[in-house]
Amino acid sequence: MLWMSNIMNTRAKTAKDEDLKYVTLCQKGNTESFDVLVERHQKKMLNIAYRMIGDYDEACDVTQEAFVAAFKSIRQFKAEAKFSTWLYRIVVNYSKNRLKQLSGRSRREGFSIDATGGRNADQLSDQGMSQESNPGVQMEKREREAYVQKCINTLDAEHRDVLILRDIQGFSYEEISAILKVPDGTVKSRLSRARNALKNCLQKVIGDL
């Protein structure tokens, strides 16, 4: 009975997957259909990478790498999960690897990731706040966002990804479990620890929440 329900779940997932048509075309050698997939997922991919790394230029680079890697191994995609889940897993892993590289480099060369010369939340906040007319409020919001991003940057990679996927990108526990390939219970416990760590950090930085 369990295998029956697994098959039904897989069928339900693939039936909903709107990307599958373009993925199949890509697998048959139609390169141009990948353009549709890039257009659909570029923003989400970039935002995951950006919040994971905290640097816009690095995030752009990582997202490009992730898309190219996805294209290279698209024949290995078996439609057992949604294509977007598979794609987001790639960008999360690439972001984690880039973080390791950057932290290794910063340790060797003695600078922080924030000081790599790339653009971070401070410099990019105008993009999302253009509708806010009051400059004072805009400034305050920008400052608060910068604090939140700095506190996210202090989290361990395994807590960071869960927090970003749940509280920023709004994925469900089930989806996070599929993206990170960890059990549901692990997602819950990691998220609880990540939120508590972020709360403590923000209390230190901002003061009373």
Next chain:
Amino acid sequence: MKKCKDIENNLSLYLDDVLSKEDKAAVDEHLRSCPQCAEALARLRKTKELTNSLHEVEPPPWFRKKIMARVREEAGKKSFLYKLFYPLQIKIPVQIFATVCIAVLAVYLYRAGENRFQEVVPSSVPAPVLQTQQDQSPEAKENTSLAERTQPEPNTISQKDKPRESVRKKEGFRRAG
């Protein structure tokens, strides 16, 4: 009644409304009587709101084009390899056939080259043979020259046959005409 530590571990799940009915009821009951845990929940809620309100960044305008340029580049590399090696069920017999053809051609060329080589290089009349001819006595020389004279040259056409040959050639040209 549960302890504050146990409740604190469940607050994150309580916030997302994913606790079981029993656990949710236990947290509700505890929060009514514990102001510290209620405050912890409020802070956690505020933290979630702050994280939730982070703005989304937009991809740069060139982003998609650049990704697709790289993807096309990869596809080019891939198709070159594909053309070279795949599909195996076609490529392997073709490659084997081509190898056999090359081998046969090589052997043929080698043999043809060997014959021509023999034609091009003068017949291996070694210098010592000439020397021995010179060393021969005058009588022996005469005998050999007589023998050479009496033997007709195989490749030369005798004077008698020449007219016949020319007549045959002429007849051949007329027929062709």
